[in-house]
Amino acid sequence: MNIAIVGTGYVGLVTGTCFSEMGVDVTCVDINEAKIKALQGGVMPIYEPGLESLVLKNVEAGRLHFTTDLTACLDNVSIVFSAVGTPPDEDGSADLRYVLDVARTVGRSINKYTLLVTKSTVPVGTAQKVKAVIQEELDKRGVTIPFDVASNPEFLKEGAAIKDFMAPDRVVVGIESDHARKLMERLYRPFVLNGYPILFMDIPSAEMTKYAANAMLATRISFMNDIANLCERVGADVECVRKGIGSDTRIGKHFLYAGCGYGGSCFPKDVKALLYTGKENGYTMRVIEAVEEVNETQKSIVFEKVNKLFNNDLKGKIVAIWGLAFKPDTDDMREAPALVVIDKLIKAGAIVKVYDPIAMDECKRRIGNQVEYAKDMYDVVVDADALSLITEWKQFRLPSWKCIKRLMRGNVIVDGRNIYDQEEMENEYFVYSRIG
Numbered sequence: 176m177n178i179a180i181v182g183t184g185y186v187g188l189v190t191g192t193c194f195s196e197m198g199v200d201v202t203c204v205d206i207n208e209a210k211i212k213a214l215q216g217g218v219m220p221i222y223e224p225g226l227e228s229l230v231l232k233n234v235e236a237g238r239l240h241f242t243t244d245l246t247a248c249l250d251n252v253s254i255v256f257s258a259v260g261t262p263p264d265e266d267g268s269a270d271l272r273y274v275l276d277v278a279r280t281v282g283r284s285i286n287k288y289t290l291l292v293t294k295s296t297v298p299v300g301t302a303q304k305v306k307a308v309i310q311e312e313l314d315k316r317g318v319t320i321p322f323d324v325a326s327n328p329e330f331l332k333e334g335a336a337i338k339d340f341m342a343p344d345r346v347v348v349g350i351e352s353d354h355a356r357k358l359m360e361r362l363y364r365p366f367v368l369n370g371y372p373i374l375f376m377d378i379p380s381a382e383m384t385k386y387a388a389n390a391m392l393a394t395r396i397s398f399m400n401d402i403a404n405l406c407e408r409v410g411a412d413v414e415c416v417r418k419g420i421g422s423d424t425r426i427g428k429h430f431l432y433a434g435c436g437y438g439g440s441c442f443p444k445d446v447k448a449l450l451y452t453g454k455e456n457g458y459t460m461r462v463i464e465a466v467e468e469v470n471e472t473q474k475s476i477v478f479e480k481v482n483k484l485f486n487n488d489l490k491g492k493i494v495a496i497w498g499l500a501f502k503p504d505t506d507d508m509r510e511a512p513a514l515v516v517i518d519k520l521i522k523a524g525a526i527v528k529v530y531d532p533i534a535m536d537e538c539k540r541r542i543g544n545q546v547e548y549a550k551d552m553y554d555v556v557v558d559a560d561a562l563s564l565i566t567e568w569k570q571f572r573l574p575s576w577k578c579i580k581r582l583m584r585g586n587v588i589v590d591g592r593n594i595y596d597q598e599e600m601e602n603e604y605f606v607y608s609r610i611g
């Protein structure tokens with residue numbers, strides 16, 4: 176089977192690589208020439224565990240190709256996936272410009288039946304827009320060429336993308352023709368053989384499933400952050416509460432970790448887009464509004480705690496930060512809580528020193544020399560008055576507190592992800608503060 180994947184970002188590159196691993200011949204397409212050139216030279220444009228070796232292996236096997244020219248590969252493929260970005264517009268709605276650009280190129284260039292599958296996260300009704308654009312282009316050409324559209328939202332998480340794609344809880348596919356269903360059944364057969372369910376449904380339901388899933392996960396996080404903030408005020412421990420409620424199988428253990436707010440390229444933007452869809456349809460999504468509001472406040476919580484511990488006077492204080500990426504195992508800093516904390520610390524007059532195992536270059540690209548970049552996790556705490564943990568990379572979990580105590584000039588530790596033991600920290604004579 177030959178397919179093309181348009182958009183070689185986190186989703187497109189992982190999708191293309193994983194399908195090629197299953198024996199499919201995949202051409203990954205991107206308009207970003209530098210990205211394609213790098214990939215052709217074996218250089219990954221993103222950090223994602225396990226990706227590089229899988230890409231190199233499948234390129235070597237001749238099943239994975241990279242190009243900037245979608246038109247040139249359309250004659251050889253039966254399915255085109257669109258995995259381009261859908262960033263938030265100013266009003267919070269999903270910007271469909273890139274998705275519709277892909278549809279336009281497909282309409283202008285196909286010469287035989289093609290199935291265009293949208294993998295990007297798009298609001299209900301997008302497939303119909305995609306269909307209309309392709310038809311418009313075919314009409315302009317004066318040709319009749321059969322085509323279908325489908326929706327196949329992606330549920331992978333950054334940092335665990337390969338595993339999530341290869342072993343999905345489910346694959347959701349929205350279709351409106353038997354032929355499209357057969358093609359998608361064939362493409363996903365290796366996954367079904369491995370026991371992973373594929374759920375076929377109508378296209379609007381598939382499109383909505385993606386937003387509902389992300390909004391539900393974001394809701395759990397904001398709910399727990401709300402509970403954590405109350406725990407702190409009433410003297411309960413949110414970590415005990417998390418285990419207590421997570422053991423109820425109706426609630427489940429996952430996505431119940433209180434922290435310094437959710438970030439990333441998806442929860443923030445998808446929550447906004449869902450709110451917009453509600454408004455557009457005369458309905459206010461009140462729960463989702465609260466989810467967003469709680470998260471906005473929560474992103475400042477580490478700053479608020481540090482500030483309070485220094486009696487609202489951070490002028491000249493050195494604050495070290497562990498973790499910049501929006502979560503561990505990625506270099507992605509889109510909507511990262513660290514950016515909010517850094518900004519507030521700088522505005523309060525603090526000197527900020529940062530360390531992240533992978534996202535240092537990304538941070539430099541975003542905020543330049545507003546902060547000091549340390550060479551490792553111990554170097555960053557030298558002379559610091561306070562240390563704040565923002566991203567729970569594994570290497571931060573069991574540090575040498577003896578060494579840290581020697582290097583810091585102060586003893587304040589603010590744990591934005593609740594990974595340290597309160598008693599141990601107090602035994603080490605740290606002033607320790609966590610979430611909840």
Ligand SMILES: NC(=O)C1=CN([C@@H]2O[C@H](COP(=O)(O)OP(=O)(O)OC[C@H]3O[C@@H](n4cnc5c(N)ncnc54)[C@H](O)[C@@H]3O)[C@@H](O)[C@H]2O)C=CC1
Nearest residue numbers: 182183184185186205206207259260261273276295296329
């Ligand atoms: N990042 C993630 O973990 C997940 C993202 N998604 C969704 O998948 C979509 C893509 O997200 P990412 O991979 O993170 O985006 P990304 O920004 O990493 O990659 C998008 C790529 O599309 C390319 N592109 C834009 N227009 C193009 C065109 N006309 N032709 C060819 N290439 C084009 C860009 O150059 C870029 O390389 C979004 O809708 C996102 O919401 C869904 C699940 C997980």
Ligand SMILES: O=C(O)[C@H]1O[C@H](OP(=O)(O)OP(=O)(O)OC[C@H]2O[C@@H](n3ccc(=O)[nH]c3=O)[C@H](O)[C@@H]2O)[C@H](O)[C@@H](O)[C@@H]1O
Nearest residue numbers: 329330331332333396430431432434437438439441501502
């Ligand atoms: O649509 C998307 O792009 C993806 O968005 C999320 O994946 P991702 O953003 O990569 O990462 P998550 O592991 O979900 O973490 C998101 C944020 O929530 C925070 N989080 C997560 C879990 C938790 O219990 N508590 C918590 O604060 C993380 O620190 C992080 O900032 C979803 O988990 C994926 O299923 C989805 O495909």
